[in-house]
Amino acid sequence: MTANIYTRYNSTPQYLISGTLLIKDNNSTGGLSSQIGDISGNRNLGNEMVILRSKNLMHRVISELSLHTSYFFEGRFKDIEVFQDDLPVSLIISSIDSSAYGKSFKLNIKEDNTFNLIEVDDDNQEIISKYRFGQEIVKPYATFTVTGSPNTKVTKDIIVRFQNFRKLASKYSKNLWVELETKDANVLRLSLTDAVPQRGVLILNKLVDVYNKENMEDRNQVEVNSIKFLDERIAFLSEEISDVEKHVEQYKKQNDLTDVNSNAQLYLRTASEYNRELASFDLQLEIINSLEEYLQQEELRLVPSSLNISDGTLNGLISKFNELQLDRQRMLRTIQPSSSLIQNIDDQLANLRINIKENLGNIKKSLLITRDNLKSNSAQFQSKIRQVPTIDRELQEINRQQTIKQSIYLFLLQRREEAGLALASIEPKSRVIDAPSANNTPFNTGSSSTYLASILLGFLIPFSFIYLKNMLNDKITEKEDVEKSTGVPILGEITHSDITDPLQVTEGNLSPIAESFRLIRANLHFATIGKENKVILITSCRSGEGKTFFSTNLGASLAISGKKVILLEFDLRLPKLISNLNYKNKIGITNYLISNDIDLESIIIPISAIPGLSAIGAGTLPPNPAEIMMSTKVGQMIKDLRKKFDYIIIDTSPVGQVADTFNISSYADSSLYIIRYNYSRKLDLDIIEEVHQSHKLKNPMIVLNDSTNKRSKYGYEYGTKPKAKVKIFQNIFGL
Numbered sequence: 001m002t003a004n005i006y007t008r009y010n011s012t013p014q015y016l017i018s019g020t021l022l023i024k025d026n027n028s029t030g031g032l033s034s035q036i037g038d039i040s041g042n043r044n045l046g047n048e049m050v051i052l053r054s055k056n057l058m059h060r061v062i063s064e065l066s067l068h069t070s071y072f073f074e075g076r077f078k079d080i081e082v083f084q085d086d087l088p089v090s091l092i093i094s095s096i097d098s099s100a101y102g103k104s105f106k107l108n109i110k111e112d113n114t115f116n117l118i119e120v121d122d123d124n125q126e127i128i129s130k131y132r133f134g135q136e137i138v139k140p141y142a143t144f145t146v147t148g149s150p151n152t153k154v155t156k157d158i159i160v161r162f163q164n165f166r167k168l169a170s171k172y173s174k175n176l177w178v179e180l181e182t183k184d185a186n187v188l189r190l191s192l193t194d195a196v197p198q199r200g201v202l203i204l205n206k207l208v209d210v211y212n213k214e215n216m217e218d219r220n221q222v223e224v225n226s227i228k229f230l231d232e233r234i235a236f237l238s239e240e241i242s243d244v245e246k247h248v249e250q251y252k253k254q255n256d257l258t259d260v261n262s263n264a265q266l267y268l269r270t271a272s273e274y275n276r277e278l279a280s281f282d283l284q285l286e287i288i289n290s291l292e293e294y295l296q297q298e299e300l301r302l303v304p305s306s307l308n309i310s311d312g313t314l315n316g317l318i319s320k321f322n323e324l325q326l327d328r329q330r331m332l333r334t335i336q337p338s339s340s341l342i343q344n345i346d347d348q349l350a351n352l353r354i355n356i357k358e359n360l361g362n363i364k365k366s367l368l369i370t371r372d373n374l375k376s377n378s379a380q381f382q383s384k385i386r387q388v389p390t391i392d393r394e395l396q397e398i399n400r401q402q403t404i405k406q407s408i409y410l411f412l413l414q415r416r417e418e419a420g421l422a423l424a425s426i427e428p429k430s431r432v433i434d435a436p437s438a439n440n441t442p443f444n445t446g447s448s449s450t451y452l453a454s455i456l457l458g459f460l461i462p463f464s465f466i467y468l469k470n471m472l473n474d475k476i477t478e479k480e481d482v483e484k485s486t487g488v489p490i491l492g493e494i495t496h497s498d499i500t501d502p503l504q505v506t507e508g509n510l511s512p513i514a515e516s517f518r519l520i521r522a523n524l525h526f527a528t529i530g531k532e533n534k535v536i537l538i539t540s541c542r543s544g545e546g547k548t549f550f551s552t553n554l555g556a557s558l559a560i561s562g563k564k565v566i567l568l569e570f571d572l573r574l575p576k577l578i579s580n581l582n583y584k585n586k587i588g589i590t591n592y593l594i595s596n597d598i599d600l601e602s603i604i605i606p607i608s609a610i611p612g613l614s615a616i617g618a619g620t621l622p623p624n625p626a627e628i629m630m631s632t633k634v635g636q637m638i639k640d641l642r643k644k645f646d647y648i649i650i651d652t653s654p655v656g657q658v659a660d661t662f663n664i665s666s667y668a669d670s671s672l673y674i675i676r677y678n679y680s681r682k683l684d685l686d687i688i689e690e691v692h693q694s695h696k697l698k699n700p701m702i703v704l705n706d707s708t709n710k711r712s713k714y715g716y717e718y719g720t721k722p723k724a725k726v727k728i729f730q731n732i733f734g735l
Contacts, residue, residue: 022186230415313359592637
């Protein structure tokens with residue numbers, strides 16, 4: 001029934017829209033950037049897939065499409081969304097505030113070129129306002145105009161709902177699938193689902209357009225930065241050339257120069273050849289100086305081409321530097337500047353910048369050495385040129401400077417034109433192969449899948465509840481929890497009792513709990529056949545598991561069988577044994593251990609309720625119980641008690657909380673762990689297993705306390721056959 005209602009009234013049909021996109025391998029611009037390598041690089045397809053799915057890219061798509069609003073026809077049970085272009089009216093938004101997100105209103109179209117705008121206030125009351133088509137509507141949250149044709153006829157109200165750009169972008173970004181069409185080609189398939197297929201097609205088309213636009217903007221930065229650098233140098237050299245030309249003109253006017261002495265022509269021609277070579281080296285040095293000045297800038301984006309310097313190492317370093325700069329700018333769109341990826345690129349850029357500076361320095365040194373050699377050779381002819389008038393020699397120097405600057409100027413003009421052509425020839429990174437299109441039928445309206453899902457869910461919920469309940473329960477609830485977590489044998493189980501009396505095993509008592517202790521007594525006897533078992537240490541992992549209760553009643557059970565038993569209250573931190581038996585605990589074990597004046601017999605307390613049962617209390621609580629229990633008198637006390645009693649039962653502190661028990665464990669013949677159902681934690685079993693593996697306690701066995709099972713896990717109940725007890729012994733001895 002629920003599935004039927006959901007399928008009919010709640011599920012919204014979704015249409016699948018998909019298209020394919022080719023990611024081009026290379027986009028060589030052929031300009032300045034092409035000479036130093038493909039700066040844009042061959043991006044990994046995985047990176048392009050991440051960019052296409054990014055929220056920032058989708059946000060730009062939604063913004064450029066101006067998807068401020070969604071339109072619905074009011075239905076009986078649910079509203080039906082429609083595409084804006086399929087409506088006879090449209091909404092033109094002049095301004096919108098963030099408070100408009102989530103708001104909606106109805107348009108009730110009339111036949112007289114008017115409409116009613118219906119809103120609901122905070123008191124759920126309708127507010128109806130009448131407007132004409134084309135009239136500007138001013139609301140606190142938005143200013144907009146509703147347009148429509150005079151013959152507009154709509155029988156149903158149109159619901160207009162304002163959308164949050166960022167939430168809408170996030171929704172479509174999550175709903176977008178980008179995957180490889182085939183492993184052998186750089187073709188991606190873009191797919192998304194939408195309730196309005198026309199809108200989905202529009203979004204995918206705009207997504208590809210915006211992706212190409214941003215990619216071209218990235219690659220344009222290389223040429224734009226090169227052009228900016230060239231323009232700055234051209235403007236500077238233009239001023240210098242103008243100054244030199246004015247200097248030549250003024251110099252000739254002042255000295256009335258017309259021709260050079262014919263006797264010096266041969267020497268001048270030779271010197272001129274050297275000057276041309278010097279001019280070539282000065283040109284290269286000028287370029288190096290310009291690059292060094294550019295590299296001194298604090299915020300350096302892209303390094304321009306090395307221009308006329310034919311050094312492979314320098315060109316490779318600059319190409320790698322610009323490639324990393326572009327990668328960094330692209331990655332900053334999707335990740336934070338503090339990301340380890342950005343920091344890694346920044347470190348590489350810093351190292352490359354240092355290497356470029358060092359390389360320029362080395363090239364400059366080489367050029368200077370060569371230029372100095374040329375000057376040295378030119379000096380041989382300078383002695384002959386001294387015959388030339390000083391005025392003519394100075395004029396030659398001025399002309400040489402003019403030639404150098406003109407050469408640099410013409411070279412930079414040529415590069416400026418090449419960079420401009422490269423900027424104009426950049427092509428998109430991708431090309432659409434199959435234009436986005438929508439399926440004619442929705443893919444999620446199959447009622448059979450909904451019914452199947454509801455049936456599976458009906459089975460899954462109760463099973464999941466049971467599974468989670470068991471998984472979240474960290475308490476020990478059954479014997480199997482113990483058996484699969486530790487190799488310590490299980491001695492038996494103590495039945496749950498609603499009686500609060502701490503001493504429940506008495507002469508002639510046939511209650512289930514009394515019978516449980518008798519069974520434990522029998523199991524303990526058979527478990528230690530052939531071994532001395534006079535001193536039994538009782539412990540647990542933490543307080544509250546019933547070790548004191550067990551110690552008291554086990555001692556009573558042994559005493560009833562005719563044995564002389566004494567209980568030792570060795571929990572010197574939180575003793576309860578003597579007080580539970582309604583005896584005062586004034587002088588006991590602590591007093592005996594720290595004093596030489598107290599006799600052992602004087603602290604033994606006979607338990608009147610059980611003949612043959614005695615006890616020694618903890619006495620005064622010491623500030624250092626662990627050190628007290630390490631006293632040599634403990635061993636002497638146990639030795640003396642062994643002579644007087646058949647069994648010595650030691651009630652100790654929990655091993656999972658303090659280490660006191662381990663200080664006296666060497667005096668025990670066997671050790672019993674008390675585990676309480678629905679109280680002890682499963683993690684406590686790790687402690688028991690660790691103690692067992694490290695042999696910290698002698699002959700360990702486990703007793704399961706507070707069992708609520710009507711029948712013992714060992715098959716014990718009144719009237720059972722002897723073979724039921726055989727199972728117990730097999731469990732203890734591992735048979």
